[in-house]
Amino acid sequence: MKVYLAKWGATMAVTWSNLLVYRVNFILQSIAPLFVFLLVKLSLWYRIYEGQPGLIGGYSFGQMAAYHLWVMITGLLVFNGNSQRISEDIRLGRITSYLIYPFSLWEFHGAGFLARTLLQTGIAIFTIFAALALLGGRLESPSFGPFVLGLLLAILGGVFWFWINYWVGLVAFWLEETWTLMVMLQIVTYFLSGAIIPLELYPEWLRTILLYSPFPYIAYGPAQLMMGNLEGVGRAFLVLGFWALVASWFAQWVWRRGLRLYTAAGI
């Protein structure tokens, strides 16, 4: 077990080193989420509330701003997939090295995902403090228990999203380009997970169906927990856990099928 963890640790260390090579790139990547949140989302909702004072979908402007802040923090922890890199590795024959090393491709990408998630956690903490400092008393500070549950649900969402990304990346065994597939999936996920607008603004029938899908639990669910709303927390973990297991099983199955088609191009 110790040996196994050391392999993951070393892969994470090398991923961090690689991410930190280009300093300007790293700094831009770190401050971009806060910048986008403050400039785009807040000013957009500010304008909407200006024309229609009161509640929208049960949210005051302050609550809506808080919701989007927590959705952004959740997004930092969840959307760290790297499907483009996986497909590129397959198409250009770069996975060859990981078929030779005694460390599998999914472990390599899993460790990379974990490394990026941990780094993003740091960025998320920085963003929370910066947002609280900039917005002063207009944002409610989260309470500890629900906040931790929200973080855990976001991490589970990250695991689910990792396997979905891995699966889409592996489609490169069959398709030459997986970029469009990933973009489509990402747009649908943003929309259905409540990352663009809260689910309260959707029709009732769609919300009922969505409760059995993984989507609400990777943005809307964690954001609600971070805002102190504990309703449906058990179901959130159960449904998302189930889908994460299905996604991991499916990705491994696709890997086994795809490997039979691999030609290791370019060597």
Next chain:
Amino acid sequence: MIHAQGLSKRFKSHQKAPGFKGAIQSFFDRQFETKTAIENFDLEVAPGEIIGLLGPNGAGKTTLMKMFTGIIVPSEGSLNVLGTVPHKRSRDFRKQIALVMGQKSQLWWDLPALDSFLLLQKYYEIDKKTFEHRLNELSELLNVTKLLRVHVRKLSLGERMKLELMSSLLHDPKIIFLDEPTIGLDLVAQKNIRDFLLNYHGETGVTLILTSHYMADIQALAKRVVLVLEGQKRFDDSLEAFAGILGGAKMVAFRFGSVVKRQDPFFEPFSPLWNAEGTRVELNIPEDRLRELGQQILRDYPVVDFHTENLPIERVMAQLLERPELL
């Protein structure tokens, strides 16, 4: 060490006519073609051997390497490497092999090679003491101690190749597959890599399977040569036997004092290789006719200099590719 019997590999690929029209056609009516890369291939390799896989581009050498290392799955036949089936890719198997790809880097491009080595130390579960010992030993042998902390992207191709080689040897593999290890390197760098491999083999007795388009690599390293043509094994014997396929022919080079007509039918049967000016020619002359033909050329042409040597392996190869029926 390697037992292959009746090994075959077929690839299915889709065909597309050129241009936009071809793309539309291929979208609605996709034509597939099955290509046999390797057919009914048998091979036995004993521990400690150095084997050179020879053949033109597309002959199937690399496909063989990919099957031996477990990267691709054979379509037919049985294959056993180090007592196991390679494509099952057990961790134990992977710890005992190494693949050096001249055309593909295994090092992290944006980091110093040492970072990649430390990663490999963990992957191959090499304890710290052994790792440090091997690191020092190999970096001294390859003369790369000063390069370990330099970003890989800043190294020259020759320097990078040495480090690629080093990364494949850290875990002390029992069998090393080298696919074009000297491709693109200058003559000095090629020689350095060859000398190192020869020394390393002498010291460790590791099994080496090598493909290269540089015959000098094969000549310097391989004791045994396997020729692959269109996916089939056409020759498997010692390097000396390979050089002797053409019946002990000699290469004789003549230099002339004045220009000789290159189309002269006299030279045709001896695969002449002319210089651009038509003042120098290399001929493949059968050993038993050396005396007679030598005298005739000296008498009938303005020869100012000549010399004889054994047929270089390049020329054996070139002639076999032109006339495979000689095999």
